[in-house]
Amino acid sequence: MKIDRKDLLSRIKSMKESGYSYLVKITAVDYKDHLTALYFIRDISKNKEELLEVDILSSDAWLPTIIKEHTSADWYEREMSEMFDIKIKGRKSGRLLLEKWDGLEGPLRKGFAWGEEYKQM
Amino acid sequence: MEGEYTEEEFQIAKKEMDQLVQDSLKGREIKPNVMFAKMSDISRAISVSKGLVKWARVNSLWPMQFGLACCAIELMGFGSARIDAERKGYLLFRGTPRQADVMLVAGWVTKSMVPEVKRLYEQMTEPRYVIAFGECATCGGPWFESYNIIRGIDQVLPVDVYVAGCPPKPENLFEAMIKLQEKISGKIED
Amino acid sequence: MPITKINIGPVHPSTHGVLRLAVYLDGDTIERVEPHIGFLHRGVEKLAETRMYMQNHPYMEKLDYIAPMAYDEAYVSTVEKALGIEVKERAMYIRVILLELQRIASHLFFVGTIGNDLGQMFTLFMWTYMDRDKVLDLLQEATGSRMFYVNMRLGGLVSDLPPDFEKRTLETLEYIDNRVKEYEAFIEKNPVFHERMKNIGILTPEKAMDLGVTGPVLRASGVQYDVRKNSPYYIYDKLHFEMKILTRGDNFSRYKMRLLEMRESIRLIREAFKMMPEGDALGMPVKLRMPPTKNKEVWISREAPKGELMMYMVADDQKPYRLAIRSPNFVNLSAIVHMSKGLRLADLFATLGTLDLVMGCVDK
Structure with a gap:
């Protein structure tokens, strides 16, 4: 279901109280004018799964953190912010996968110029 | 809290770790030993003449x-x-x-x-x-x-x-x- | 005492892969552990957007190189759901048989490397690798290759099983059944093993669900979740499948969980061979144009040997627009930050070994 960025924290809190306590994955998709962040949450005892979609603009990409409700969101958020160049507000972020001296910012965006070194070979 | 640290802290921790490894490699000096120098002369003489040392090097x-x-x-x-x-x-x-x-x-x-x-x-x-x-x-x-x-x-x-x-x-x-x-x-x- | 920092570097003589741990020690007790990953990152999700559907199979297999067929099968199921293609019935039975053989091979590798992590190098590993070679011989007869078998096509398989496959499989399974009983007997009579593995690295069920761990790690803590039982796929609802649960949540339960799963797999293969129908098992051959897309946004879950694997795909015309992979090893590794408080340094490796990590899947 599609929700807004300002409803995200309250919706996740209310879902956790009603039993959805297992976070499966946080990821994002880059459509060319906007990004969509995806949150997969599951209720293990009743065996139901829910997908939350949040639309954000590419030039104004930031999201609030949900680390206080689900501890497993820590590494997922770091990976998403590193791959898509999205700022996560409310926590201290750190890099996980890539080194800073490579000069890579957001490799999974569609406008990323890659493969240039191999084209020159 | 576990896992939350800024980017500067990450870079500082990474630099410290690299420095630690490099320091452990730097302060190693092997003083030349007289017996050691003589042995290396002998083995160089043997290996030039294609003998025992070369056989040992190839087969193990x-x-x-x-x-x-x-x-x-x-x-x-x-x-x-x-x-x-x-x-x-x-x-x-x-x-x-x-x-x-x-x-x-x-x-x-x-x-x-x-x-x-x-x-x-x-x-x-x-x-x-x-x-x-x-x-x-x-x-x-x-x-x-x-x-x-x-x-x-x-x-x-x-x-x-x-x-x-x-x-x-x-x-x-x-x-x-x-x-x-x-x-x-x-x-x-x- | 002042806190010392130790760097357990990327190259170390264990068999998990390339992982750097920064350990902060207070005497011999660990205060904090920070894993640094990313030494094997090659951008599989980005590369998968530039290839057509059938060209993506080798990329998916090289994510987890100990049980590659599980990942390939998950990808093929995603594409089949997106294009609206049904799997033939005999092909379903053969896929389940090959997947359960893959699960046995992966858990045999785990039993070998737990010996490496506890300190005795390579004795137990030699025994179990010999058994794993026998299972890989069976898979080589069915598919043609020892390690990376690209034998899934949309709707079925590349080729049917060779003749006499059933007889040879049942002989090998009986041999492995006896070997598993031997391993259990001589490993668990050892009092040092009990001292080093019981009551160490305990995960309670609430903390396990909060940390998001999957697979045998979750079931050894008492949570009842298995994808084959909760949302069954292929023929798992027709077979008599029992889910095993252990409640203590320490290293010993995680090790015992995988032995019980091996026994369950052997029983499932024997039952599937009796129920298999005759017919055609070949899938769609590789064509220049695949059929048009029916569902644009799909996601499925499968039970890989390491945990629960979920793939989410947004389908474009002839290639995926975005392929997101939820790898079980990524989440299991992030649990070590919580589990390692108060352990000694030698217990850290025993705990890391029971999580059963493959570093190729952690940095995709």
């Missing part, structure tokens, strides 16, 4: 395992019970580079891993050889267009034997080591 190559990825599983298969590596003299897959002769690079090498590969190669004692095992170490493999890998280990180290396959069967590695032995003893030209 000790590999150092540097298995990074999928080819490491076939490397372990090379050392295990079906295709036994110890019967030909390649004993004891060592974890330390100080006691090894051959470095078997198996798996793709990323840009984060290049300083470690160079540091390990410089720690091996001479004479030393390198075998590029698998397609990712030869030419980059299926990840040729990726943004984070090195296309072939021979952009960083001098390689003696290349083994093709994805992954190569352990029998291929057996033949590669035999070819390396022939190359050391001078039967094949470079």
